[in-house]
Structure formats: structure tokens, C-alpha cells
Amino acid sequence: MDRAISALVVMGVAGCGKSCVGAAIADLSEGRLVEGDAFHPPANIAKMSAGAPLTDEDRAGWLVRLGEELVACLGAGERPVLTCSALKKRYRDTLRHAVPGLGFVYLELTPEIAAARVANRPGHFMPASLIKSQFDALEPPDREAATLTLDATLPLALLAERASQWWRASVTAGGANSAQPEGGEAYRSLRDASGG
Ligand SMILES: Nc1ncnc2c1ncn2[C@@H]1O[C@H](COP(=O)(O)OP(=O)(O)OP(=O)(O)O)[C@@H](O)[C@H]1O
Numbered sequence: 001m002d003r004a005i006s007a008l009v010v011m012g013v014a015g016c017g018k019s020c021v022g023a024a025i026a027d028l029s030e031g032r033l034v035e036g037d038a039f040h041p042p043a044n045i046a047k048m049s050a051g052a053p054l055t056d057e058d059r060a061g062w063l064v065r066l067g068e069e070l071v072a073c074l075g076a077g078e079r080p081v082l083t084c085s086a087l088k089k090r091y092r093d094t095l096r097h098a099v100p101g102l103g104f105v106y107l108e109l110t111p112e113i114a115a116a117r118v119a120n121r122p123g124h125f126m127p128a129s130l131i132k133s134q135f136d137a138l139e140p141p142d143r144e145a146a147t148l149t150l151d152a153t154l155p156l157a158l159l160a161e162r163a164s165q166w167w168r169a170s171v172t173a174g175g176a177n178s179a180q181p182e183g184g185e186a187y188r189s190l191r192d193a194s195g196g
Pocket residue numbers: 012013014015016017018019020021037083085117118120121126152153154155156159
């Protein structure tokens with residue numbers, strides 16, 4: 001069944017730019033920004049603040065809650081842009097189960113840059129010491145349907161424009177092209193490597 005991308009998840013490790021890029025995409029696309037971190041239970045925030053990485057169990061309820069929030073937004077006629085690390089494929093599948101046809105924008109960067117960004121962000125609960133565990137858990141969404149991989153070091157405005165263009169294209173293709181992974185551009189796993 002043809003399906004347009006109704007909602008976006010901006011994903012990647014801590015420090016990749018999910019909040020900044022997600023907000024910029026929401027502005028450009030008349031979407032509603034949903035900050036995934038706001039839905040972590042206090043125990044998860046306390047655990048990360050103490051320098052301990054989250055486990056699959058820690059994240060399970062959080063991901064279900066995020067799926068519910070996406071459904072509620074769509075039910076209210078909004079276009080949600082969710083920021084969520086979504087590090088593993090099964091995490092992304094939990095969100096896809098809640099919202100079929102979900103699009104993922106993956107902000108890719110190196111551990112070194114992620115650590116530097118997290119270290120230079122005073123007042124945020126996430127310590128740079130957890131960056132390695134983020135990459136240890138990361139399963140890049142290569143070859144998964146409806147995913148766009150972007151270089152997280154590109155200028156913020158360019159990242160937001162490319163993601164918004166891709167989302168707009170998916171809406172168009174949803175009416176005309178197959179939703180199969182090999183179908184329209186919006187449904188393939190794309191890597192935008194054209195640089196700045
Ligand atoms: N494209 C970019 N170029 C340069 N710096 C960026 C870019 N995107 C984000 N940053 C900077 O990197 C830091 C992390 O950005 P942001 O908080 O949006 O990442 P995040 O993925 O939401 O992090 P977390 O998952 O830890 O909340 C911030 O200081 C931000 O200003």
C-alpha cells in the first residue's frame with residue numbers, strides 16, 4: 001500500500017544535533033517538535049547523569065511512550081518531528097509499529113566530534129563519558145526503508161532544508177509511487193553525501 005511519510009524521527013547519538021536540526025525541520029515543515037528526552041522517566045535521566053548507559057530495558061517503556069505521543073500528534077492533525085536517539089533497529093521498529101511509514105533522518109558523525117559537542121554543552125545532563133556507549137549501541141539505519149542519512153557536520157540550515165525537501169518529496173511520492181524500499185526516492189535508504 002502506498003504510504004507518505006507522516007512523521008519524522010531525527011535520530012543519532014548524543015550530540016549529533018537532533019534537537020537543533022529537529023527544531024529547524026519543524027519550523028521549515030510546519031511540524032511540531034517533540035523532544036524525546038522530555039519523555040524519559042526520571043530514573044533514566046538520573047542514570048545517564050551518573051554516567052551509566054541505558055539498557056534495552058531502560059529504553060523499552062520510553063520508546064512505547066514516544067510511539068503513543070506520535071499517534072496523539074497525528075490524531076490531532078499535526079506533523080510531528082520527534083528527536084530520539086533510536087540507536088538500534090529494534091528501537092526504530094518499535095516506533096514504526098506505532099506509526100507505519102515513519103521516516104528517519106539519521107545525523108551521522110564521528111565519536112570525536114560527538115564527544116567534543118557534548119563536552120562543550122554546559123548544563124546538559126549527558127556526560128561525554130557516555131559517548132562510547134552510544135556508538136557501541138548504534139546500529140546505523142543503512143538499507144532500512146524511509147531513512148535519510150546526513151552528515152551532521154553540515155551547516156544546520158542546510159541539514160534542515162535537505163531533510164524537509166526529502167520529507168516533502170515523500171509526501172508527493174506517497175500518492176504516486178510505490179512504498180516499496182526500491183520504490184520512489186523517498187522510500188529508499190538515502191545517504192546525502194553531496195557535501196555542503
Ligand atoms: N550542524 C551543526 N553544526 C555545528 N554544531 C552543531 C550542529 N548541530 C548541533 N550542533 C551543536 O552540537 C551540540 C549538540 O546539539 P544537540 O543538543 O541538538 O544534539 P542532540 O543530538 O539533541 O544531543 P542529545 O541527544 O545529547 O540531546 C549543541 O551545542 C549544538 O549547538
